[in-house]
Amino acid sequence: MEREQMIGKQSILFHNAVHILSGASMVGKKEGDGPLGKYFDKIGEEDGLFGCQSWEEAESILQKEAVSMAIKKVGLSKEEIRMIYAGDLLAQTIASSFGIIGFEIPVYGLYGACATMGEALSLASMAVAGGYGDYVVAVTSSHFGSAEKEFRFPLGYGNQRPFSATWTVTGSGACVLGRKGGKARITGITTGKIIDYGLKDSLNMGACMAPAASDTIYQNLEDFGRKPEDYDRIITGDLGEVGKEILIDLLKEKGYDVTAKLMDCGIEIYDKETQDTHAGGSGCGCSATTFASYILPKIEKGEWKRVLFVPTGALLSKVSYNEGKSVPGIAQAVVIEHC
Known part of the structure; x- marks a missing residue:
């Protein structure tokens, strides 16, 4: 069965x-x-x-x-x-x-x-x-x-x-x-919901996406019966400096402090002081390239035993933005562990 x-x-x-x-x-x-x-x-x-x-x-x-x-x-x-x-x-x-x-x-x-x-x-x-x-x-x-x-x-x-x-x-x-042969494996996933706090600033996507990240991370911890300490890193996709701080505050309201474990691909990929990228990086390629070339090797080597990888997205288009709609967010969580 x-x-x-x-x-x-x-x-x-x-x-x-x-x-x-x-x-x-x-x-x-x-x-x-x-x-x-x-x-x-x-x-x-x-x-x-x-x-x-x-x-x-x-x-x-x-x-x-x-x-x-x-x-x-x-x-x-x-x-x-x-x-x-x-x-x-x-x-x-x-x-x-x-x-x-x-x-x-x-x-x-x-x-x-x-x-x-x-x-x-x-x-x-x-x-x-x-x-x-x-x-x-x-x-x-x-x-x-x-x-x-x-x-x-x-x-x-x-x-x-x-x-x-x-x-x-x-x-x-x-x-x-x-099915087999790798040094890292996906042991679980948490599918995100569309979360809309009514924000309309397309130039502050970190704030628009943070509520969705909070919702998905919270649900992952609840569903799996885990604490933030059960992960070596909780890695968001591209919240940037602004969204990261909002996420920390939102999860504290839900009873979880992820401050010590939280990492954001958008912050890691650029040098804020020398590359003039303001709040950090974003885009589908932000979490994908950071994961494939930086995060995955650390898991394969056993430096990180278990990671929660949570790419984040702002669900807007030029049509919805021009029609005055808000910017909903979504986050998809993937649990990756060292073999």
Whole structure:
């Protein structure tokens, strides 16, 4: 008889943990110059176009390279990959569509804003655990130029950014998941809800996303019967300096103090003092590249035994923003442990 894998209100506890077999990333020059620069697999050219004619095409190159490197690290061929879960920030997820078309692998296109890597890892792990694929890829990307064009202002406009704003990471991170053979494994997930506090400032996305991060982290701790101390790190995607402080306060109101365990990819990826990114980094590529090249190796080496990885997303579009709608948030949590 099959054992129940649902746990609590929103979580899954995998009885057969899913292994992360590899992680790979490609980033832009700005990210390569940051504190994590030495960890990324490949750093692109300074202009961010990578030999392409548009920002969107350049972002597709990021995904293509990240997936290629992740598959190569495992020693697999593309024919052995059963499916890809892929997403980005652009309308109709065109960075993913054009980036992975050449692999000729079945694909599910995803949109969870900057939380998409958490969504991709969650769905990919469920597919592997359910026996629907021996090898599955999760990949996301973002690009500063394409995101500014999609959501804010043309780069040539030279608009001033408030200190609450984050800088969209130019980068893509990919992971290959399988049933066995890795030194890190996904043991559980907590699927996030859409949380809306009515905030409308698209240049303060950390504040918009923090309530969703709080809700998902709280539910993970409740569902699994854990305390913050049971994790070596609780790692959010891209709350930045502003959102991180709000998250700490919100969780204290719920009875949990995560201050000592909390880390944010958006804060780690840039040097606040020298790189002029204000509140930190954001974008699908922020958590994806940080996870694939910095967090995952630490878990594989056993430096961190158990991590709660919580990419965060702001669910807005240029249509909803121009119509005066609020900016709801979502956060997807993935429990990753050392083998």
